[in-house]
Amino acid sequence: MLTTIIYRSHFCDDVPVKALESMVAAASVKNREADVTGILLFNGTHFFQLLEGPDEAVKAIYQTICEDSRHYNVVELLYDYGPSRRFGKVGMELFDLREHDRDEVLQTILDKGTSKYQLTFNDRALQFFRTFVAATEKPNYFEVPASIDWAFVTDTEARYVDPQVAMKHADCGFAFQPIIDPLSQEIVSLEALVRTASGDSPEAYFSALSGEAVYEADLNSKQAAFALASALELHDQTISVNLLPMTLVNVPDAVATLLQSIELNGLVPEQVIVEFTESEAISQFDAFTQAVRSLKAAGISVAIDHFGAGFAGLLMLAQFQPDRIKISRDLIRDVHKSGPRQAIVQAIIKCCASLEIAVSAVGVEKPEEWMWLESAGIFHFQGHLFARPCFCGIPPVAWPEKKSLL
Numbered sequence: 001m002l003t004t005i006i007y008r009s010h011f012c013d014d015v016p017v018k019a020l021e022s023m024v025a026a027a028s029v030k031n032r033e034a035d036v037t038g039i040l041l042f043n044g045t046h047f048f049q050l051l052e053g054p055d056e057a058v059k060a061i062y063q064t065i066c067e068d069s070r071h072y073n074v075v076e077l078l079y080d081y082g083p084s085r086r087f088g089k090v091g092m093e094l095f096d097l098r099e100h101d102r103d104e105v106l107q108t109i110l111d112k113g114t115s116k117y118q119l120t121f122n123d124r125a126l127q128f129f130r131t132f133v134a135a136t137e138k139p140n141y142f143e144v145p146a147s148i149d150w151a152f153v154t155d156t157e158a159r160y161v162d163p164q165v166a167m168k169h170a171d172c173g174f175a176f177q178p179i180i181d182p183l184s185q186e187i188v189s190l191e192a193l194v195r196t197a198s199g200d201s202p203e204a205y206f207s208a209l210s211g212e213a214v215y216e217a218d219l220n221s222k223q224a225a226f227a228l229a230s231a232l233e234l235h236d237q238t239i240s241v242n243l244l245p246m247t248l249v250n251v252p253d254a255v256a257t258l259l260q261s262i263e264l265n266g267l268v269p270e271q272v273i274v275e276f277t278e279s280e281a282i283s284q285f286d287a288f289t290q291a292v293r294s295l296k297a298a299g300i301s302v303a304i305d306h307f308g309a310g311f312a313g314l315l316m317l318a319q320f321q322p323d324r325i326k327i328s329r330d331l332i333r334d335v336h337k338s339g340p341r342q343a344i345v346q347a348i349i350k351c352c353a354s355l356e357i358a359v360s361a362v363g364v365e366k367p368e369e370w371m372w373l374e375s376a377g378i379f380h381f382q383g384h385l386f387a388r389p390c391f392c393g394i395p396p397v398a399w400p401e402k403k404s405l406l
């Protein structure tokens, strides 16, 4: 199978450009031996490389290239399969865009093509060439500094409450995880994540239930979440709780019950955010939308969790707009290295900006993921990088500090 990989990267300033010639000569030989061909464009700041050949060989070479310290911010733009090579003449050739006339540079590159059929702009790979040469995507190249620049420093101790005191008779427990604004060092909200009474996973809690009992338990468990939140003395801090979308539809007077337990625990609806997971199927969308309206009418905010990873998709946003969406970990994972993930996240940010919907990123684990997302315009984060869920307590937060400032 003929595989094509295209990536772009940032040239390290401290490497002499002259050194590239010998690197490319060696790379060309290595590529040829592995039956890999391609072309490397350079514009003085960025590289853009196309590699094509047998799948395993292309992947192995790309892996070494990613680890090369002469460049950084390597972002994979395309990983695709095709019937024939586009640039099959040499193992690797360096093409310095600065040495060519602006109007002719693209044609000069295309003239190097070796495809049996004429190279056409219907080809996604060649569209990427055109975009790179014209530099139209350059404003979206967010340059992530080396993660080594940041230290993650915890400032406080975890704060616990005794569940026996806080929520007598409850058949479940809750772990709390902060949603934070790292740069202003602020906890934006605390999410209450359901657990069994002994702290086991949500799956363990729900597996003991079946049929309608799931929805009843889902709703009733919020009483325990609010009781714990109250005992933890959240003051005017917001608390996020999860509800299955169908709980609102299937349990009679669900909104009234929710409001009652909010009041009972000394909280106000305005400090509560109800999160629905997009990956939960919503079978009665109109009834669900109606229930969401009642929540909002009562002053409770609504968030869509795991956005982008579930069933509802963009139609959900067209039909009703939540106050916040939380982008799924599945889209966040290694976003700093993936062109497709970057394009999707940027589109979500733009769409939500037009609709005045707040955006946060969930499941952030790597400093580079956080830095890329922060450059893209996301300011609220949740994930192990900053704080892990803490059973019956509020965990300490590891705030990022620039090492030069420490």
Ligand SMILES: Cc1cc2nc3c(=O)[nH]c(=O)nc-3n(C[C@H](O)[C@H](O)[C@H](O)COP(=O)(O)O)c2cc1C
Pocket (backbone or CB within 6 Å): 023, 026, 027, 028, 030, 031, 040, 047, 049, 051, 061, 064, 065, 066, 067, 068, 070, 071, 092
């Ligand atoms: C922008 C850029 C493009 C590169 N392209 C290739 C390439 O196509 N093939 C290759 O073997 N090495 C390429 N290299 C060099 C590799 O990263 C690596 O240094 C080289 O494969 C030698 O690895 P080795 O010493 O482990 O054999 C490239 C490096 C950079 C910075």
